[in-house]
Amino acid sequence: MTQASRHLPFRRALFDLLSSMRFAISLLTILAIASIIGTVLKQNEPYVNYRVEFGEFWFSIFQPLGLFDVYHASWFLVILTFLVVSTSLCIWRHWPGVVRDFKGYREKASLNSLRLISHHAEQAKRLETSAVESYLQREGYRYKIRHEGDTTLLAAKKGSWQKLGYLFAHLAIVVICIGGLMDGNLPLKLLETFGLKAPEVRDIPQSQIPAISRLESNNLSFRGNVTLSEGSSASVVFLNAGNGYFVQELPFALKLKKFHIEHYSTGMPKLFASDIDVLDLQSGKVIQSGTVKVNHPLIVDGVAIYQASFGDGGSGLEFMQWDLASGKTSPLNTRSQTNQALTLAGRKYQLEVGDLRPFNIEDLGKPAEGSTSAVAVDKLQERLASAQAVTSSKNLRNLGPMVQFKLRDDTGQAVEYQNYMTPFFENGASYFVTGIRREVSAPFSFVRIPLDSDNQIASFIRLRQTLLDSSLHAEIARRTAAKAQAGGGVSAQSQAQFAEVTQTVLSQFAQGGLPAIDRFLAEKVPDDKRQAVAQTYLKVLQGAVIDAMDVATGRAGLPQLPMNEANYRFLMDSLVATSQLFDYGSPIILQLNGFNEVKASGFQLTRSPGKNVVYLGSLLLILGVFCMFYIRENRLWVHLSEQGTLLAMSSNRKTPDLDREFARHQQQLLGQKPTEQESDA
Amino acid sequence: MNALTPARNWADYGYAALIVLAGCLTWQLYHGYLDYYEQGILLGSAAGLIWLGWFWKPMRWYFPLTALLALAAIGLYQGELARGQSAFWLKYILSSQSAVMWMCVLFFLAMFVYWLGLFKRSATALRVATGLTWAAAVMAMTSKLVRWYESYLIGADIGHIPVSNLYEVFILFCLITALMYLYYEAKFQARSMGAFVLPIICAAVAFIIWYTFDRQAHEIQPLIPALQSWWMKIHVPANFVGYGAFAIAAMLGIAWLLASPKAIQPATRKGLLLGSLAVFALTLLAHLNAASLASDPNNLTGVGFAAKFGYSIAGLLLVAANRGRLQHVFPKPDMLEEVSYQAIAVGFLFFTIATVLGAMWAADAWGGYWSWDPKETWALIVWLNYATWLHIRLVKGWRGEVLAWWSVVGLFITTFAFIGVNMFLSGLHSYGGL
Known part of the structure; x- marks a missing residue:
C-alpha cells in the first residue's frame, strides 16, 4: 500500500x-x-x-x-x-x-460533533444546569461539567464496566493458561528432553526402580495413581508417561483401612468409599484419618486424594477340587489374582486366579408371560402403559459370589472359567453354575450341574462316572431292557435286542455326549428315518439314565433314589450337563466353598497449585463475558448554550433499547414528544 | 426512581412474597436434608426465580402455575407410586410421563399451527401457536417437578433432580429452548419465528418419543456415585441454556437466510435443488442399506445419527436454493439477525459458566479440573467456535450471510458435543449414552 x-x-x-x-x-x-x-x-x-x-x-x-x-x-x-x-x-x-x-467523559466534544451523533435532539430553551444535574443523578449517571464562555457541557456516562469486560475476558485467557501451565507436566518434559529423567518401561517392583524414573516429593504438580488392598499402604504413586511410567514420591504414606461398596436394589453401584489413614513418613504416626468418596476427595498437605477405582485386592479363596475322572475331591486354598502350578492327570497346568466378585446382580429378563398375544393393539397398549410409568418390574437376582480363573495347560492354551459359589435356583431345582470360554472376547457359555439333596455335586459326579464307564454299560442296559419288558414296552423276544441298542446308545454317549450320538446317527441311519430313530435313542437314553443312577448309588452303597418328578428332572439335567462337560477343557471342577474378601481401592493423588489460578481466571472470564454483553455503556451529553439545549446519546451497541431510552430522556428532559427517530441502521 | 430498577407494582411484590414464602416453607421442611451447598442452591434458586419473574412478566404466572400443578400431582399420589396408574388425573395428565406426552403433542401442534400462520399469514393462528407453546412449556416444567417427586417415591436413596441422563436432559432442552424462544418472541413481537424454532424442539421431541418407546429410557434410574453431587443441579441446567440458545440462533440463521433478499441465478438454484435431492437420495439409500445390514441395534443408532446429518445437509442445500423466498414474512430480516446475536450472546455466557462449573465438578470427582476428556474437549471446541463467531461480529463488524451459515454450522458442532460425543467417543463423561 x-x-x-x-x-x-x-x-x-x-x-x-x-x-x-x-x-x-x-x-x-x-x-x-x-x-x-x-x-x-x-x-x-x-x-x-x-x-x-x-x-x-x-x-x-x-x-x-x-x-x-x-x-x-x-x-x-x-x-x-x-x-x-x-x-x-x-x-x-x-x-x-x-x-x-x-x-474519560469525552467532555471536550464540540457542538458539531454532538450533532453528528444519530441520537440527538435540540430545543431553543436553555435548561438550568442544576436541573440537568439532578436528573442525571436520578438516572444513575456519573458526569463531568465543562464551562466554556457561557456554554456548559454536561458529559455523563453509565455502564463503564462494559469496557472493563473486554479486559477481564482476555486477561482471563492468559490467567487460565498460566494456571494450566503450572499444573502441566512441562518441567518434567524438559527434564526428559535433557535426559535427566526417563520413564521406566519394565514391570519391576517399585523399590527397584532407579532414581532416573523417580520424582521427588517436592515436585510442584503431579497426577498419579496407586491401588491399595485393604490393610496395605504406599508412599508413592505412578504417573503414566507414554510407553512407561514414573514413580512419584509422596510427602506421606497412604494406608487403606477398609473399602466400602454399596449397591442399589437394581445392582447399580451406590457408594464407593475408602477409609484411609495418612501416615507420617518417618514416624509412621497417623497425621490424618478420613473417608474418601467419589465427589468427596480428602486434601492433605496440598495433595488431593481421590477415589478413582476399586477391585479385588487378593482375597483368600477356598476351593473344593473335584477330579472329574476319579470323582475324588481335595481342597485347594489360594488367593485371587495369583498364579499357581497344578499337576492334573499327569499334566502340568497353571491356575491363574482372577478377581473375586462377591456381588452379582443380574437382570434375568422379564418373567415369562402366560399368553403372548401378537395382536398389534395389545402390543401398543402394553407399550403405552410402559411409557406411562417411570418404573418397570424387573427380574433382578443376586447370583452371589463369583470367581474367574484361567487354567493354562503345558502348551500355553488357556480356558477361562467363571464359577458361582451359591446354588442357582430355578423352578425348585438348584444348580452349580460354571461358565466357560476359550476366547477373551467370547461370551461365557454356562454349564448347569444339578445339585443333590445335600446341595452337593457328588451325586452328579457319581452318575457321570457310571455313565462314562463302559464296563458298566452292559449292566445298565440289562436293567433297562428288563424294566422295559416288565412294563410291557418290549416283548420278551426283543429284550436282548433292546439291551443291545441301549448299550450302543450308552457307549456312543460315553464317547462324546449327545453330539456323539448325533454323529453316529448321521453316519448310520438314512436321512428319512433319522428323526424317528433319534427320538427312540433319546427315549432309550432317558430310560437308561435311571438305571445308571441305580447302579451308581448301588456301587456307592447308598439307598436307591426314589423316582419322582424332582429326581427325574435331576437325571435329565445330569444328562445334559454330562454331555456339556465333554467340552469343558479341564479335568477338574473347582467349586468355591468359602472366601475371605480383601478389597482394593484405586486412588488418584494430585497436587495442582494452578487450580486456584485457573478458578480465578474462570471467574474473570465469566465476569468479563457478562460485562461485555449485558452492561450497556451509555453516554449522554447535554449541551447548554444561548442557542438552547442539545441532548445527544450514544451507546456501545445500537439496539432498540437505545432508541427507547433516548426517547425517554428526550421526553423527561426536554419535554419533547419523541420523534420517530429510527437509527440509521 | 432509578432507571436500572423500573417501577415495581403490587404484582411484582406479591410474586416475590410468594417465592419467599415457598422458599421458607421448603427450608423449614427440608433444610435438615440439605448440605450447605444445597442450602445455597435453594437460596440462589429463590433469588433467581424472583429475578426471572421481575425480568420477564409471564414468569410470574408460569412458575406458580407449574408449582400448583406439581403440588396437585403430589397430593394425588398420596405417597404411592402405584396411584400413577389408577388415579384419573395422574394417569391421564399429571404423572410425569403423561405430562411429557402432553408436552410432545402440544409442541407438535404448535409447530403445525405456526406453519399454518406463516403460510396463511394469519395472526390468529400465530397467537394460537404461541398459546400452544406456552401450554407445552407448562407441561414440560410440570413433568420435571413431578418426576423429581416420583423418583423419591421409588426410594429415598434413589430420588434425585431429573437432569441425570439423556432422556431427562432432552426434556430440559425442550423446556429451556421453548421458554427462551417465547421470551424473544414477546420481546421482538415476531411470532413467525416460531415456524423456525419449533422444528428443532420437535426434533428433540421426536427423539424423546423414540427413546421412550424403543428403549424404555424414561424409567427412573438411581444415580451412580460420580453423579451424586450438588454440582449436577447447576452444571446441567446452565449447559442447556447454552444449547437451547445456540439452537435458537441456528434456526433463526436459517430464517434470516430465507428472508433476506438475494438474487440467485436460476441455474445456481437448479443446481442447488438437484444437489439437495441427490444428497437426500444418497443418504436415504445408504441409510436403508446400512439399516438392513446392521445386526447390532447399537450400531444402528450411530447409522441413524450419521443419516440425520446427511438429511440436514440436503435440507440446508434446499435453504440455499430458496434464499430470499420469505421476504414477505419478515420484512425486516435484521431483526432475526439481532435475535440470533442475542441468543448466541446469552448462550455463550451460560455455556462459559457451565463449562467452568463442569471443570470445578471434575476437580472434585475425577481429580482434575481438565483432563482433555472428549466431552471437555468438545465443550472447548464449541466454546472456541462461538468465541470466534462473536469476535467476527463484534470486532470485525460482519453481519448477515456468513454469520447466519456459521450459526447453523455451530449447531452441528454443538449437537455433536451434546450427543455425538456420547455415542461415538468414549470417555469419563459417559452418563448420557444411548
Missing part, C-alpha cells in the same frame, strides 16, 4: 501480526481443529494397542507427531503459547484505550 507500511520494521510488523484479530481468529480455529484429533484418537493407551490398530507403518508416523498424547505434544503447546502471546499483545494494544474510555 503506502510506503510507510512497506518500510515497517520487522519487530513492528511481527507485533501487528501477533496482535491482529485475523491471527487470533486463525489460532482459535486451529486450536479447535487440533483438539478434535485427541477426541477421535484414544489418548494415552499402551503403545501396543496403537501398533495393533494402525500397523507398524502408521505407528511410526503417528508416534513422533505426538498423536497419542496430543494435548501434551510440543506442537500443541506451541499453539497454546501463541494464543497466550496473541491475547497478551491484544490486551497490551487496547489497554490504554480502554483505560481512557473507562476514565
Whole structure:
C-alpha cells in the first residue's frame, strides 16, 4: 500500500501480526481443529494397542507427531503459547484505550460533533444546569461539567464496566493458561528432553526402580495413581508417561483401612468409599484419618486424594477340587489374582486366579408371560402403559459370589472359567453354575450341574462316572431292557435286542455326549428315518439314565433314589450337563466353598497449585463475558448554550433499547414528544 | 426512581412474597436434608426465580402455575407410586410421563399451527401457536417437578433432580429452548419465528418419543456415585441454556437466510435443488442399506445419527436454493439477525459458566479440573467456535450471510458435543449414552 507500511520494521510488523484479530481468529480455529484429533484418537493407551490398530507403518508416523498424547505434544503447546502471546499483545494494544474510555467523559466534544451523533435532539430553551444535574443523578449517571464562555457541557456516562469486560475476558485467557501451565507436566518434559529423567518401561517392583524414573516429593504438580488392598499402604504413586511410567514420591504414606461398596436394589453401584489413614513418613504416626468418596476427595498437605477405582485386592479363596475322572475331591486354598502350578492327570497346568466378585446382580429378563398375544393393539397398549410409568418390574437376582480363573495347560492354551459359589435356583431345582470360554472376547457359555439333596455335586459326579464307564454299560442296559419288558414296552423276544441298542446308545454317549450320538446317527441311519430313530435313542437314553443312577448309588452303597418328578428332572439335567462337560477343557471342577474378601481401592493423588489460578481466571472470564454483553455503556451529553439545549446519546451497541431510552430522556428532559427517530441502521 | 430498577407494582411484590414464602416453607421442611451447598442452591434458586419473574412478566404466572400443578400431582399420589396408574388425573395428565406426552403433542401442534400462520399469514393462528407453546412449556416444567417427586417415591436413596441422563436432559432442552424462544418472541413481537424454532424442539421431541418407546429410557434410574453431587443441579441446567440458545440462533440463521433478499441465478438454484435431492437420495439409500445390514441395534443408532446429518445437509442445500423466498414474512430480516446475536450472546455466557462449573465438578470427582476428556474437549471446541463467531461480529463488524451459515454450522458442532460425543467417543463423561 503506502510506503510507510512497506518500510515497517520487522519487530513492528511481527507485533501487528501477533496482535491482529485475523491471527487470533486463525489460532482459535486451529486450536479447535487440533483438539478434535485427541477426541477421535484414544489418548494415552499402551503403545501396543496403537501398533495393533494402525500397523507398524502408521505407528511410526503417528508416534513422533505426538498423536497419542496430543494435548501434551510440543506442537500443541506451541499453539497454546501463541494464543497466550496473541491475547497478551491484544490486551497490551487496547489497554490504554480502554483505560481512557473507562476514565474519560469525552467532555471536550464540540457542538458539531454532538450533532453528528444519530441520537440527538435540540430545543431553543436553555435548561438550568442544576436541573440537568439532578436528573442525571436520578438516572444513575456519573458526569463531568465543562464551562466554556457561557456554554456548559454536561458529559455523563453509565455502564463503564462494559469496557472493563473486554479486559477481564482476555486477561482471563492468559490467567487460565498460566494456571494450566503450572499444573502441566512441562518441567518434567524438559527434564526428559535433557535426559535427566526417563520413564521406566519394565514391570519391576517399585523399590527397584532407579532414581532416573523417580520424582521427588517436592515436585510442584503431579497426577498419579496407586491401588491399595485393604490393610496395605504406599508412599508413592505412578504417573503414566507414554510407553512407561514414573514413580512419584509422596510427602506421606497412604494406608487403606477398609473399602466400602454399596449397591442399589437394581445392582447399580451406590457408594464407593475408602477409609484411609495418612501416615507420617518417618514416624509412621497417623497425621490424618478420613473417608474418601467419589465427589468427596480428602486434601492433605496440598495433595488431593481421590477415589478413582476399586477391585479385588487378593482375597483368600477356598476351593473344593473335584477330579472329574476319579470323582475324588481335595481342597485347594489360594488367593485371587495369583498364579499357581497344578499337576492334573499327569499334566502340568497353571491356575491363574482372577478377581473375586462377591456381588452379582443380574437382570434375568422379564418373567415369562402366560399368553403372548401378537395382536398389534395389545402390543401398543402394553407399550403405552410402559411409557406411562417411570418404573418397570424387573427380574433382578443376586447370583452371589463369583470367581474367574484361567487354567493354562503345558502348551500355553488357556480356558477361562467363571464359577458361582451359591446354588442357582430355578423352578425348585438348584444348580452349580460354571461358565466357560476359550476366547477373551467370547461370551461365557454356562454349564448347569444339578445339585443333590445335600446341595452337593457328588451325586452328579457319581452318575457321570457310571455313565462314562463302559464296563458298566452292559449292566445298565440289562436293567433297562428288563424294566422295559416288565412294563410291557418290549416283548420278551426283543429284550436282548433292546439291551443291545441301549448299550450302543450308552457307549456312543460315553464317547462324546449327545453330539456323539448325533454323529453316529448321521453316519448310520438314512436321512428319512433319522428323526424317528433319534427320538427312540433319546427315549432309550432317558430310560437308561435311571438305571445308571441305580447302579451308581448301588456301587456307592447308598439307598436307591426314589423316582419322582424332582429326581427325574435331576437325571435329565445330569444328562445334559454330562454331555456339556465333554467340552469343558479341564479335568477338574473347582467349586468355591468359602472366601475371605480383601478389597482394593484405586486412588488418584494430585497436587495442582494452578487450580486456584485457573478458578480465578474462570471467574474473570465469566465476569468479563457478562460485562461485555449485558452492561450497556451509555453516554449522554447535554449541551447548554444561548442557542438552547442539545441532548445527544450514544451507546456501545445500537439496539432498540437505545432508541427507547433516548426517547425517554428526550421526553423527561426536554419535554419533547419523541420523534420517530429510527437509527440509521 | 432509578432507571436500572423500573417501577415495581403490587404484582411484582406479591410474586416475590410468594417465592419467599415457598422458599421458607421448603427450608423449614427440608433444610435438615440439605448440605450447605444445597442450602445455597435453594437460596440462589429463590433469588433467581424472583429475578426471572421481575425480568420477564409471564414468569410470574408460569412458575406458580407449574408449582400448583406439581403440588396437585403430589397430593394425588398420596405417597404411592402405584396411584400413577389408577388415579384419573395422574394417569391421564399429571404423572410425569403423561405430562411429557402432553408436552410432545402440544409442541407438535404448535409447530403445525405456526406453519399454518406463516403460510396463511394469519395472526390468529400465530397467537394460537404461541398459546400452544406456552401450554407445552407448562407441561414440560410440570413433568420435571413431578418426576423429581416420583423418583423419591421409588426410594429415598434413589430420588434425585431429573437432569441425570439423556432422556431427562432432552426434556430440559425442550423446556429451556421453548421458554427462551417465547421470551424473544414477546420481546421482538415476531411470532413467525416460531415456524423456525419449533422444528428443532420437535426434533428433540421426536427423539424423546423414540427413546421412550424403543428403549424404555424414561424409567427412573438411581444415580451412580460420580453423579451424586450438588454440582449436577447447576452444571446441567446452565449447559442447556447454552444449547437451547445456540439452537435458537441456528434456526433463526436459517430464517434470516430465507428472508433476506438475494438474487440467485436460476441455474445456481437448479443446481442447488438437484444437489439437495441427490444428497437426500444418497443418504436415504445408504441409510436403508446400512439399516438392513446392521445386526447390532447399537450400531444402528450411530447409522441413524450419521443419516440425520446427511438429511440436514440436503435440507440446508434446499435453504440455499430458496434464499430470499420469505421476504414477505419478515420484512425486516435484521431483526432475526439481532435475535440470533442475542441468543448466541446469552448462550455463550451460560455455556462459559457451565463449562467452568463442569471443570470445578471434575476437580472434585475425577481429580482434575481438565483432563482433555472428549466431552471437555468438545465443550472447548464449541466454546472456541462461538468465541470466534462473536469476535467476527463484534470486532470485525460482519453481519448477515456468513454469520447466519456459521450459526447453523455451530449447531452441528454443538449437537455433536451434546450427543455425538456420547455415542461415538468414549470417555469419563459417559452418563448420557444411548
